Amino acid sequence: MTSKASITATQLMMLAVGSSFMFPYTFMPILNAPPANQDVWLVLLLSIVYIVIMCSPILFIANKFRGLTVNEITEVILGKFAGKLASFLFVLLFLFCYAACLSMAAIFVKIAIIPETPTWAFIAFAVVPISYATYKGAGTIGRLATFIVPFIMFTIIIFFLMGIPQIDLKVLQPVFADSTFLDINKGALITSSRLTEKTIFLVFSYFLIKEANINKTFIKALLLYNFFYALILLPTLLVLGVDLAQNAFNPYFVYTRQVHGYDFIEKVQALNTLAWFPGLMLKLTLYNFMGCYMLSGIFKMKSHKSFVIPFSVLAAVFCLIPAINKADIILTLASDQIFPWIVFPFTFVLPLILVIVYLIRKKKLDNILQYIKQHDLSSQCLLLENFKNDGNK
Amino acid sequence: MSKKLLVILECILILALLTGCWSRKEPKNMSMVNSILYDLSPSGETQVMIEVMHPTGEGKKAGGSTGDTGSGDGASAPMPLVFEGKTVAEALRNLSKNQDKELFGGLNQARIFSEKLCKQGVGPILDFFARDHMTDETPLMVVVNDDNPKRIYTCSTGMSDMLGNYLSSLSDTQQKITCEAVFVTSLQFFKDYYTDGQQPVMGLVRIEENTESTNGDQDQPQKPYIIYEGLAAFKDDKLVGYMNGIETRDYNMLTNNFKITAISVPYGNDFIAVIVKKANSKINTELQNEQIKINIKIKAVLTIIQEYGSIDISQREVIKQVEQEFNEFLKSEIEKTIKKAQNEFKSDIFGFGRFFHAQHPKEWQKIQENWDEKFSKAQISVNVESSIIMEGEIKIPFTMEKKVNDK
Amino acid sequence: MIIFNFIKPNQKQQNSQKNNSNFLQADAKKITDKNREQAYVPSRISECEEYLKDKFCNSPDVIIEDFETKKKKVLIAYIDGLANKDLIDRDIIKPLKSTDFKGEVSSALNACHTISDDIDDAAFEMVNGNVAIFYEKSRQAVIVDFKQWDKRSVEMPDSETVTRGPKEGFTENIRTNTSLIRRKIRNPRLVFENLTLGRQTNTSISLVYVKGIVNKDVLEEVKSRLAKIDVDSILESGFIEQYIEKNSFSPISGIGVTQKPDIVAARILEGRVAILCDGTPHVLTIPELFLENLHSSEDYYNRTLQSTMIRILRVVGLFIGVLLPGFSVAIITYNQEMIPASFLTHIITSTQKTPLPSAAEAFFLILMFELLKESGTRLPRAVGSAITIVGSLIIGDSAVSAGIVGAPMVIIIALTAVASFIVPNLTEFISIYRLFFLFLGATMGLLGIGAGIVIMLTQLISTESFGIPILSSFSKNEIKDSVVRFPLRSLKYRPASIAKDNIKRIK
Known part of the structure; x- marks a missing residue:
């Protein structure tokens, strides 16, 4: 293994937050999730609970097997072959997310920002910074997040403050009027299963410095994410109204267009692009990195670097397949009918299987864990092999 | 080797962008x-x-x-x-x-x-x-x-x-x-x-x-x-x-978009010009036997800017009276405006439906479809409360001051 | 080029760690290498004379004279212009010729001296400005340090001028420079480590640090990289800078350059290492973090609010210098709705009759600005200012009236130029990235700018200066002295990423 990059709790938090609010930033799926009316903010509030539940298997494993890479975790729990298979499933998820997000971004860019530019040009253009950042590894990505994400947060706060004069609180008034508690739960379930960023905690737990607490970082990230999601959602809802916001392809972008002040700040939606695009790059870099990293783990490669460009090219080609590269298909893909249900098995069911298998094989696995803890943590990979050999003897 | 090739390819693609600049204007x-x-x-x-x-x-x-x-x-x-x-x-x-x-x-x-x-x-x-x-x-x-x-x-x-x-x-x-x-x-x-x-x-x-x-x-x-x-x-x-303009003023008051205006209130044979500095409306809806009742309460803050010398507004009772006059005056105007929307337009431009939706969500589901019809038959009651906070920079009317001094 | 350097593997650095376990040992090895065919001092001074003349190729500035004393024949050799002749007369020749001379040369001299039994070594000392004394049948050379040559006195450096703070600057003489530092830090733990680099130039280099504060990892890294330098000539500290930096194509080196002893003193007291190089007033400090390019020594001498404000101004200047041309081209050609209608009308009006598209206008003006800047710096000061006036006033104005460029673009580039001068240390960085962002803004609009920001940040983040990431100024303690400057009283810690071992400054 190459020398281990380390990231701090703040960096992990920023990564998770920054990457996860790119979806609301781009097309705000929560507006069209049930109950799809003025009560969506309740959905957002309730989704905290669901996210905690859904994330618990991942957190359990990440805490239990702290110091192991994600590939090692799956291989220790499920055995060599099944472990590799599980890792490969994750890789597929990341490839899918990478390609899906890239094509969603391409569609949005084509509709709202630079309509005459062909999609291939945008994708070829976007893949460069992503590959470059991925190439630099986990430490760089983590620190990149600490620069980009606060900037995004800053713009969100500024846009929120500037939108206050236009806010019309009446939009939110009838609470529970048109929706049942069941609807809201359903919405919260969908909203929280859409989050692919839970996997970050699994993959990046290995890189996290020893002093950091995964659970605390997770909770902080969750609260921060919800807070900023609310700062995106509420003004959009309050200024545009529910129906108009639902009808818009990118509601937040439409909202930022309405913001004006001091007579000369008008139509500053392009500044939103300036914050949105680096954020998107970060999210895609993260997918790219996690995919490449897990691939390198599967093939026991020293570095993830050789996978970076093939992975990006694969995703880009996937985006450019003419059958897929159509607005309606991508919108369906991103909608509540498909995307959350693709992500859900990978982020909840698969980790849950890991937890169950762990509980079944608890005794043996605890032995392995203890063995690892007694020895130097930095070379666990070799140690695992040794332990297996010892066991065979 | 292949990596370098890919990078070179990527560079060429990027350079191709330069020749394109598709969306540039x-x-x-x-x-x-x-x-x-x-x-x-x-x-x-x-x-x-x-x-x-x-x-x-x-x-x-x-x-x-x-x-x-x-x-x-x-x-x-x-x-x-x-x-x-x-x-x-x-x-x-x-x-x-x-x-x-x-x-x-x-x-x-x-x-x-x-x-x-x-x-x-x-x-x-x-x-x-x-x-x-x-x-x-x-x-x-x-x-x-x-x-x-x-x-x-x-x-x-x-x-x-x-x-x-x-x-x-x-x-x-x-x-x-x-x-x-x-x-x-x-x-x-x-x-x-x-x-x-x-x-x-x-x-x-x-x-x-x-x-x-x-x-x-x-x-x-x-x-x-x-x-x-x-x-x-x-x-x-x-x-x-x-x-028209007056009705639009009432519309602004009812939708809480009111900023400031001057109104001439008839008082006796003369007029008193007041500046309305604030007018907040509060709307309550009721449903009684298929009949919709809309209660509107308007709170206004006034300042007197011009008046003819017939009244001495430095006295408390007179001010009360002026307020009363203003309330009656505004009330009748607003009622007229709403009547116009009900009878002529048959269209709820004031957004009373939104209040009804918020206050009676269950019933709203039933009548949502033909709300405008319901609105045009709705019973409206307007209630105006006003308070005069300041009477201008002089205490007693300009024309009266002379008389006071003469005494 | 810089952007795509991720193709190159950066791992080569690792194996350097092995062969530099002891820096001093490596230095010692070099000297023995030089003396492989050891040349002892001949016993006859005529042989000495011959040998030296041969060695220095009969160069007329080498003065070799022999004279008889009461007891012995003595030969003194030195290089004219490097040694102090008055002192030679007074403290060498006079005592040796006096009647009191008892035959023991070293005890008769009125000066500190060393003794060498290697004639090549003696010749080397002569090159350094020392005087070598040979005498009959001794097989030894006495070497006296009477170095004196013409040098610039300590003056105010022409760059890094301050209104408050010491005005003295380093000179070309390394001894003067070390003394200037020593005068700032009167502490026996201030360490100078000397070594000689350059096979032809034999330039003396001095490593300066404060023992107990310095970051040992950085020190070891610097030593190992210095030990690997094996070149003909070191004429300026810039040679050293380029030989020890990791990535030659990065727009920032991670090595600071200064001409002022107070800055060097402050830097080494933060745990850094300074490299002094003979023959140049520019001293290197290692490592240098990115944000420190925005700092000035005056920031610490002035009061807090003022310094903070100026620092924020510099950050704004940095952003304007890097981003403004690209950003404005992106907005003018892609997002016109952002421009207030009245101003957009002006832009339309002024560019109506110009031939170039906005991006080319910006590029043309930037090119012109770089030309003016370069022509202004190399010329004598009086002519330089004339060039600037001609360039800025006449060319700028007539370019607009001749219809080559529109007036708004002139303003934008002028603002960029002014802003980039506010951070003189980053001029290279700014001009390279300015063009990069101009290209991106012209091709992809604000998306391009966004992508450029990601690339620039990634590059800055992954750049390390001797093992320390150059953007690591944002930790809890370091942020107090980054874009803002807290009161000196609250700057209790040295930058934690640099002074790893001893970070407490104030109790």
Whole structure:
């Protein structure tokens, strides 16, 4: 293994937050999730609970097997072959997310920002910074997040403050009027299963410095994410109204267009692009990195670097397949009918299987864990092999 | 090796971007649209007139030569040409055939609709606005209440050089100062249009002929001028009627958009002019035996600015009396305004439906569909409470002071 | 080029760690290498004379004279202009010729001296400005340090001028420079480590640090990289800078350069290492973090609020210098609706009759600015200012009136130029990235700018200066002295990423 990059709790938090609010930033799926009316903010509030539940298997494993890479975790729990298979499933998820997000971004860019530019040009253009950042590894990505994400947060706060004069609180008034508690739960379930960023905690737990607490970082990230999601959602809802916001392809972008002040700040939606695009790059870099990293783990490669460009090219080609590269298909893909249900098995069911298998094989696995803890943590990979050999003897 | 090849390929792709620059638009190749007028031709096709900014900074209308439909009567600025099409897009395309530069709608200030078009319905045009990324939600929306709406381009444009700029600053100022006009951007219109229980309105413009000739120059007839007052009430996307300035003031009070205005209250034989500094409305809805009851409570804060010497407002009881008079006066006016919406428009432009929705969500589901009908039969009760906080910089009336001193 | 350097593997650095276990040992090895065919001092001074003349190729500035004393024949050799002749007369020749001379040369001298038994070594000392004394049948050379040559006195450096703070600057003489530092830090733990680099130039280099504060990892890294330098000539500290930096194509080196002793003192007291190089007033400090390019020594001498404000101004200047041309081209050609209508009308009006597209206009003006800047710096000061006036006033104005460029673009580039001068240390960085962002803004609009920001940040983040990431100024303690400057009283800690071992400054 190459020398281990380390990231701090703040960096992990920023990564998770920054990457996860790119979806609301781009097309705000929560507006069209049930109950799809003025009560969506309740959905957002309730989704905290669901996210905690859904994330618990991942957190359990990440805490239990702290110091192991994600590939090692799956291989220790499920055995060599099944472990590799599980890792490969994750890789597929990341490839899918990478390609899906890239094509969603391409569609949005084509509709709202630079309509005459062909999609291939945008994708070829976007893949460069992503590959470059991925190439630099986990430490760089983590620190990149600490620069980009606060900037995004800053713009969100500024846009929120500037939108206050236009806010019309009446939009939110009838609470529970048109929706049942069941609807809201359903919405919260969908909203929280859409989050692919839970996997970050699994993959990046290995890189996290020893002093950091995964659970605390997770909770902080969750609260921060919800807070900023609310700062995106509420003004959009309050200024545009529910129906108009639902009808818009990118509601937040439409909202930022309405913001004006001091007579000369008008139509500053392009500044939103300036914050949105680096954020998107970060999210895609993260997918790219996690995919490449897990691939390198599967093939026991020293570095993830050789996978970076093939992975990006694969995703880009996937985006450019003419059958897929159509607005309606991508919108369906991103909608509540498909995307959350693709992500859900990978982020909840698969980790849950890991937890169950762990509980079944608890005794043996605890032995392995203890063995690892007694020895130097930095070379666990070799140690695992040794332990297996010892066991065979 | 393969990695280097890929990087080189990527570099070539990036360089290809340089030759492309697909979405690039040089400002010098654009003509900025400042206002658009939509009308209906006698044969039922959409007509479009566009006012574009001339690169030298002065206003210039698209087309450049006098259109055949313009009454013109000697106006110095040439009228824009009128272009027709079955749809807005087609009309705009026909219009572009005359333009040597690409039309740029990003800084459009006003969308002007003719009465005829509004009566037929503005829905299809709005759909076009919402879809096209170059035309956004910020421009002002106004209806021209005139037989010949195209005449608006011959009107004087005040301090501004272009009609679009003039209308947008005029409407903004009018709503802030007199409150007898509404400032409706496309976003506001879309929102009201989409929201159940509220019908949209638009700003209203009328054209007045300038008959007085100030300097005795008979040969040069004055330009007609624009009065920005009142509102145009819609039901869904169709125009149903107009409100005058006073009614619009009441509309602003009811929708809590009220800023400040002066009202002359009859008091005895004289008038007292008061400034209404604040007017908040509180709306309560009730449902009694299929009959909807709407209770409106308005709290106003006043200042007296002008009065005739008959009353001494330095006394508490007199002030009470003035307040009472004001309450009665405003109450009757607001009731009249609402009656007009109920009987003439049959359209809930005040958004009472939204309050009903919030206060009776269960019942709302049932009557949502025919809310406007229910509204037109609803029982309205208005209650005005006012308080005078300051009586101006002098204590006793100007005309009375002399008498006090004489004693 | 810089952007795509991720193709190159950066791992080569690892194996350097092995062969530099002891720096001093490596230095010692070098000297023995030089003396492989050891040349002892001949016993006859005529042989000495011959040998030296041969060695110095009969160079006329080498003065070799022999004279008879009461007891022995003595030969003194030195290089004219490097040694102090008065002192030679007074403290060498006079005592040796006096009647009191008892035959023991080293005890008769009125000066400190060393003794060498290697004639090549003695010749080397002569090159350094020392005087070598040979005498009959001794097989030894006495070497006296009477170095004196013409040098610039301590003056105010022409760059890094301050209104408050010491005005003295380093000179070309390394001894003067070390003394200037020593005068700032009167602490026996201030360490100078000397070594000689350059096979032809034999330039003396001095490593300066404060023992107990210095970051040992950085020190080891610097030593190992210095030990690997094996080149003909070191004429300026810039040579050293380029030989020890990791990535030659990065727009920032991670090595600070200064001409002022107070800055060097402050830097080494934060745990850094300074490298002094003979023959140049420019001293290197290692490591240098990115934000420190925005700092000035004056920031610490002035009061807090003022310094903070100026620092924020510098950050703004940095952003304007890097981003403004690209950003404005992106907005003018892609997002015109952001520009207020009245100003857009002006842009349309002014570019109506110009031939170039906005991006080319910006590029043309930037090119012109770089030309003016370069021509202004190399010329004598009086002519330089004339060039600037001609360039800025006449060319700028007539370019607009001749219809080559529009006036708004001139303003934008002028603002950029002014802003980039506010951070003189980053001029290279700014001009390279300015063009990069201009390209991106012209091709992809604000999306391009966004992508450029990601690339620039990634590059800055992954750049390390001797093992320390150059953007690591944002930790809890370091943020107090980054974009803002807290009161000196609250700057209790040295930058934690640099002074790893001893970070407490104030108790």
